[in-house]
Amino acid sequence: MTDASPPSSAERRTAADAPLEVSAVADLCTAIEDNVAEVIVGHEDVIEHVVIAMLGRGHVLLDDVPGVGKTMLARSIATSIDCTFSRVQFTPDLLPTDVTGVNVFNQKRREFEFQPGPVFGNVVLGDEINRAPPKTQSALLEAMEEGQVTVDGTTHDLPDPFTVIATQNAVEPNRTYDLPFAELDRFMKKLRLGYPDPEDEAELLGRAVGDHPIEHVESVTDLETIVDARETVSQIRVETPIREYVTRLAGYTREHARVGVSPRGTIALLRAAQARAAASGRDYVLPDDVRTEASVALPHRIKTTDRDRDGETVVANALERVAVE
Amino acid sequence: MSTRTESSSGGADSHAGDRTLPFDLDDAAGPGLFRLLACCCILVLTASYVSVLREVTRAVGGTETLFGLVVAMLLAATVLAWAIRPRTATVLAVVGGAGGFAYYLEQSGVGVEIVLSAGDAIAADTLALVTGLPLIRMVEAGTWALAFVPAPVFLSWYLAVRGRYGLAAVPGGLALVFLVLTGDAGSTVTLIGTLAAVAAVGFGELERRGGSVAQADVLAVLFALIIVLSLTVTFVPTGPGTAGQVAGGDDGTLEGTIDYASERSGIGGSVDLSPEVRFTVESEQASYWRTGVYDRFTGDEWVRTGEHADYEGPIEEPPGDAERLEQRFTAETDLGVMPAAPQPVALEGDLAEHAEVSQQGQFHPSTPVLEGDTYLVESAILEPDSSALRTAETDYPEEIESRYLQEPEGVSSEFEARTETITEDAETPYEKAVAIEEYLRSSKEYSLEVDRPDGNVAEEFLFEMNEGYCVYFATTMAQMLRAEDVPTRYVTGYTAGQEVDDDEYVVRGTDAHAWVEVYFPDHGWVAFEPTPSGPRDDVHTDAVQQARSDGAENVDTDSSEDVPVDDEDDSEPDDGPDETPTDDPDERPDQNETEPDPTEPQDPENESEGNETEPDGPDPNEDDPGPENETVEGEDEGSDWRSTLLELATVSREVAAVGLVVLVGLAASVHRTGASGRLRRTLGCYWQRPTDDPNRDVERAYRRLERVLAREHRPRKRSESARRYLESIAAGDRDGKASDDGSSGPGDGGTEPTVESQTVDPRLEAVLERYERARYGGGVDRETADETIAIVDELTRERLPILGRGRN
Structure with missing residues (x-):
């Protein structure tokens, strides 16, 4: 259910057996992206990355300054696929149960009832996740990992699909709790929106006059289609040269950083690449898919000793040096 | 550009990396092996020229001394290798050579003091050798060989033991070159020696530099060059006789066998007769x-x-x-x-x-x-009578003895014993000659169909063969007489021929002959005819008649046409050989010189047999009588046809061998220069044969395209995916065109490079898509593969250096 689960045997089947045609998946992606683009000006690549991460059963971490549209992005995607959307604003005093939900005693029925928290949604926006204490963070991260939450000994399954889009505030480092390295690994991708281009911003301002466009966004698909699409994605063909290429990339990062990409990271990368292939209407992964995804799926999993070289540099070097065959 | 092409393709093509793998394994062989090989090569080189010298000593004596000298020099060089300095060794080698020479002179009883007086003669001989006089034809050949051998053997082995292989090949090589110039070293020996010398240098270098066997391909190139050059370029001077080969003197005819080379007379197997x-x-x-x-007999031929x-x-x-x-x-x-x-x-x-x-x-x-x-x-x-000859002295001049008593080494004691038995009743040289002549005539049959025996021809004929032709008879008689210390020589020529008119004779190829001449002091050389005349005439007359009846050309001259061949016999007897002193009526006329006595009809017949042996003598048509000659012609044609066929077979074999060598050399040199990879890749760009695996075909097709594009634009970076590569090339093109047009650039392009895929040539796009499907996807079917190959063929041919220049 998450990006960390091992490849299922379903991957061995061909995409032809999938419930949804590959071309339909591509169309689906295009539809969602176009829909979201009505709200978000520019950032087509980020939109695409998020959609693809969803299809690849992954979660996304947006690392950016406030006010560039992270929340709006998440909301518009959720709206586009007609699914439940919930948002958790992480604050230093947020408790784990504020995320997962609590058992509440029902006076009328004289029993405890589970009151689901905001995590019970198809698309969950975790805003400024690094402002909550680690304990609360881990409540969300556990849900991402397991696909379920446990409250007072009772396990509650999360809805499917379940995608977390978390944001990180990068401007107030002294008032945040950095996400533990191991937990960062659970995000399929870490993206950065950045400021819009001047042209895009001008248009953004134009749209801001009057009603906010999010009010008019309508769904373009439904949950069931998304589930089918995910199934299709999981069956996208990954041939040996691709697997070897991914292995070589990971090997490079391990050789050139203190902590390189973990096997979980390579699996996540492959899944993302699969989803990207499907989004392109292809039933097999190309090196280009891997390359495109590697630049967002790998850097946050790498720890360097060198201050000047962060994970992105390492990955960029890897892509520049590792041979494609 | 080409180097970049290679490096990038090498990276893309995993096979390129494999190329060196097998050779890497050989690296384990190490310098020890090279050292061993180099030493072996020096030994082979030594053996090559020693074998040439041995051919000489085999004929004139001194083989044991020769081998003794060689072994002694090798031992001395081994022992002294680290004891003395090269300069000393060189001096020693020269001294050793002089010592060997002096030793031989002492052994032969001549004495060292003759060295000084003989110096001029030897120097003259040496000079003659360099100008093409074969060693075997040198008067002092044996002495010369022994004087020659020590220096190069010692010096080359000394240097080899010291590990100076390059230098070591020099004295041996010089020795060999010298023998090549004299014409003694045959092409095979020369080849082997030269290859050994080159290999010694090569292996020595490899050992010194710690090279791998892979680098031995340089040697292969050199070998091929040497072989081809040696087979195609003749720089050894040839004698006039070679050029003077007569028309009828093809291989396989009697004349061709006898005079196969100038200054040599061979002894062949079965021969044909040319009636021309x-x-x-x-x-x-x-x-x-x-x-x-001819005075010197090697056991195989006369020189x-x-x-x-x-x-x-x-x-x-x-x-x-x-x-x-x-x-x-x-x-x-x-x-x-x-x-x-x-x-x-x-x-x-x-x-x-x-x-x-x-x-x-x-x-x-x-x-x-x-x-x-x-x-x-x-x-x-000469017209000595037999009584005069019978009483002739036996005090031969030294010059005659030294030249005309020579026998090849290893003449068996049986041969001498048999000769002694045959001549036991004879007291004077003349009687001995007559006895041997008579013995051979009566005990051996005449036939042109014989198998060439191995070993000493004279011995083989005496003991093993029941029939032969003039060459065998004459050779055997000459050797037997020499065994009895009677100076004898082997002569070739023609019998008198057909008398077509008074004092006019027509001589044909069938008249080729060989006989002997025996020296009698105060008289000179007297001819003897050991070949039985009757059978010989029959065979030869048949040949002419056959040729005439077959209508062969050149069998007759105008004057000979009407004369029956039988007449020839009659006429021959008339032509008494002048040399033979008159035969005593009592004695067998045959014993007389080989030339036919007028009195005895049989002699001439014998003579005509002798004629057969000499293919060289060109016969004019004039003398031949018409009818009989024609019959011979048919046979001649037959033999021509056969010899032509033989020639063809020989040539094609040689050509094939040379071709093979050239190919090997080319392959090695191509491998050496790394051109094979380039060539293969270059050719591979334009041509591809489908295999069983469509996916592989498509991949190869794409690689071809990539190579062509690499030349045209830039090679693909290893870390670049195929799609990205093509797109960047397309983008480059587009930018180029845009700037050429003066219009503005294509805009920011902003995001992913994949967005630009539309600009790729649709055919490139198709190839790319199929390549990706074949390599990363579910594969392609046969039809798609063929189609892809066709597309790539089209694309690459458009870009052929000449045809495609303008297209992009």
């Missing part, structure tokens, strides 16, 4: 017409030693009583020989300026005698 007319003679007397005199001198007037006539006989010879075909009745003393005519005289007193043309050429010979015809 070689020359006509006007002479008052019939005679054997001699064309060659004429000593250099020829230009003819500068009459030569010394024999000491005995002699009548003068004038003969006019007219060549009826091109001749490499100059027939004359023995012993010729003077020559007249235009050809005199182009004649040479051998040290045995025979005229030879320095340029071929052309058809129609005429020359006049004056000969001194």
